[in-house]
Amino acid sequence: MIDETELRNLAQFQAETPILSVYLDVDPTRHTSEEYLLSLRNMLKRVEGEAAPEDIQAVQRYFEHEYDWSGRGVAVFSGAAAGFWRVYILPLPVASGATVARRPYISPLAALLDTYERYTVAVVNREGVRVLLFHLGEPIQEEVFEGEEIKKLKRGRGSSGGAERRGGAPSGSRHMEEMAMRNLRQAARVVEQFWRQHNPRRLILAGAEPTISQFRDLLPKALQEIVVGTMSGSPTDNERILRERSLYILHQVEQERGAAMIEAIVTAAAKGREGALGLDDTLSAAHEGRIRTLVILRDFHASGYRCTSCGYLTAQNPGVCPFCGGVFAEIPDAAEAVVTKVVEDGGEIEVVEHHPLLEQAGIGALLRY
Ligand SMILES: [Zn+2]
Known part of the structure; x- marks a missing residue:
């Protein structure tokens, strides 16, 4: 893999x-x-x-x-x-x-x-935690911690004597809260251990509120920082369900990353120097080898022209190549040609489904200085 x-x-x-x-x-x-x-x-x-x-x-x-x-x-x-x-x-x-x-x-x-490599799902409830490590959506490691059983004690409450005499239910439920907190603290240690061992890049918490919020607060700060979302789930859920739900969350993360990139390009292009927006500007930046990240709408295609001797790409035919004096040939897809150029220059490419800011331009880039 x-x-x-x-x-x-x-x-x-x-x-x-x-x-x-x-x-x-x-x-x-x-x-x-x-x-x-x-x-x-x-x-x-x-x-x-x-x-x-x-x-x-x-x-x-x-x-x-x-x-x-x-x-x-x-x-x-x-x-x-x-x-x-x-x-x-x-x-x-x-x-x-x-x-x-x-x-x-x-x-x-x-x-x-970047999005789906080595992520962890921690399914937590008041009795324990089930931690799974996924790689590209495939479960590759799993660990289960079961703490003190809380329901059993609830059933046996009447006969537990002692603390019960001073008001029954309240002290019984306080006892249960304490037990749940003990379980959660233990569960947080288990997840921390799992994290140190397997080094996942992202963590998704699964369960019900308020338990997952309490659990999150018990995690070390470094682990809280890699939490990318929460979802419903129970430790007994099958892997397929946990996989589908977690993939959905990561898909959102991916979308947000694409959107943030587009916003950065639009801002940079407005300031003039570090962004290019639209085919013309993007092609000239590509020619200068300045594209750090190319962002392109999935279905964006546009015809263009390529210098037959130096490979210079342009949206309009300037007649004679300004760089080498060569002649231009029309190419069916200048967008594809710019992808090729960026790949060869070692830049990154982000293909996005759709985004309002890119709808008009179709293509843009973050540039190297
Ligand atoms: Zn040329």
Whole structure:
């Protein structure tokens, strides 16, 4: 399975010849494998001429004859001329797309890892805690702590004597509160221990209020800081339910990160120097190699022009290349071409579904100084 180390290896790979990077959404709950193969063929058709025919064939052959349709997403990188071939089957869906550049297009994988890598769900109630470690939505570690049973004592209240004489229920329920607090404190220590051992990047608390708030307050500050959300849940819930709920929370986290990025770009672009908004500005920033993070709407495509000798990209045909005097050829997708350029320059790419601030421009970037 892909992890940070593997991602770093991919990021360092660079070739003299084009690498075809293909992401395919294969979520079996939404479409059939035939439908996914059809969308793959259409995607591959669009990169004909950019990608080497043997890479297109290799990817097609893989999906048609080797892939067992496990997982929900697949990433394939093929650079036959450089002897490069990698396949990652992902337990989470990815947006389908094909990119050709002299580096593997890893941003979708990086975004997936950034959001869903090693997170913990702590399902807590007044009697204990169940802690699960997930990696990309797959449960990989689990620990259960069961403290003193609270219900049993509640039932045996009448015969427990002693404290009961001075007013029955109040002191009985105070006793139960104390026990619950003891359990919670113990549970917090268990979660802290789990955290030290497994080092998750995010923590989601599951349970009911006010217990989860009390529990949160008992956690060390460093752990409170990685709490990204709370959800309902009981320690006896099955993993699939906990997985789905936690993935939903992390999806929100991902959306918020994309939105924050867009806002940063709009602000920077308004100030003039560190942001670019719209195809024109983004293309010139790309030409200068200044794009740190490219943000692009999923369905944004625009035709443009590319200098046939130096590769300069532009939205309008200026006639003669201002940089080398070469001639321009129209290209069907300047947005895709800028993605290629940013990938080759080592920048990051964030693809967003939709955002009101990006609706008009379609594309923008945070720039290097
Ligand atoms: Zn030129």
